Amino acid sequence: xxxxxxxxxxxxxVEKEDVTLDCVYETRDTTYYLFWYKQPPSGELVFLxxxxxFDEQNEISGRYSWNFQKSTSSFNFTITxxxxxxxxxxxxxxxxxxxxxxxxxxxxxxxxxx
Amino acid sequence: NAGVTQTPKFQVLxxxxxxxxxxxxxxxxxxxxWYRQDPGMGLRLIHYSVGAGIxxxxxxxxxxxxxxxxTEDFPLRLLSAAPSQTSVYFCASSYGAASGGETxxxxxxTRLLVL
Numbered sequence: 001x002x003x004x005x006x007x008x009x010x011x012x013x014v015e016k017e018d019v020t021l022d023c024v025y026e027t028r029d030t031t032y033y034l035f036w037y038k039q040p041p042s043g044e045l046v047f048l049x050x051x052x053x054f055d056e057q058n059e060i061s062g063r064y065s066w067n068f069q070k071s072t073s074s075f076n077f078t079i080t081x082x083x084x085x086x087x088x089x090x091x092x093x094x095x096x097x098x099x100x101x102x103x104x105x106x107x108x109x110x111x112x113x114x
Numbered sequence: 115n116a117g118v119t120q121t122p123k124f125q126v127l128x129x130x131x132x133x134x135x136x137x138x139x140x141x142x143x144x145x146x147x148w149y150r151q152d153p154g155m156g157l158r159l160i161h162y163s164v165g166a167g168i169x170x171x172x173x174x175x176x177x178x179x180x181x182x183x184x185t186e187d188f189p190l191r192l193l194s195a196a197p198s199q200t201s202v203y204f205c206a207s208s209y210g211a212a213s214g215g216e217t218x219x220x221x222x223x224t225r226l227l228v229l
Contacts (some may be wrong), residue, residue, distance in 0.1 A: 034125065044220065100215070101147075
């Protein structure tokens with residue numbers, strides 16, 4: 001069975017600090033997809049990134065970067081120079097090879113204080 | 115494009131009442147799904163559909179019904195509401211699921227309180 005673990009329930013940082021959100025997944029599939037979503041206080045779910053299991057290249061998008069390591073079954077998310085607007089709940093999710101059923105982690109609450 | 119829309123935004127029900135949560139998308143997506151979000155549990159899949167006329171159960175389907183008569187609409191029905199169904203409900207859609215792993219786009223959510 002597929003499973004996503006986000007062990008950090010809540011993280012608090014001060015603005016401009018770097019912060020890493022951990023995501024560990026379990027799957028028997030050799031082909032799978034990993035996602036990160038952001039849920040700001042307004043409640044909507046915002047797609048951030050999608051990565052397939054064959055692409056282990058790290059990705060950087062502005063202040064956001066993602067580190068995918070199949071050897072440790074991890075897909076961690078780093079925010080550099082955090083800002084108050086980054087305060088949100090962040091979800092990591094896993095999808096199997098066929099179909100689009102998403103398995104979500106429990107989420108990590110990020111609080112960025114000014 | 116309006117994307118994925120959901121109505122109502124908020125609803126209060128009494129135990130035993132029925133209601134339908136509406137979901138529509140205007141992106142011609144084949145795949146649509148319903149999730150519920152509960153504190154500390156992330157989102158869990160209730161039902162999904164890979165196209166008009168085709169639906170299937172997700173992880174937590176009990177107490178919910180769905181149908182998909184058109185590509186655009188995917189309503190979720192609660193036949194007899196229970197307090198355990200108090201949650202935030204999200205509808206999502208994506209392109210076809212044949213190749214797997216398509217990015218799903220979520221609606222704004224419906225907050226449901228069952229008394």
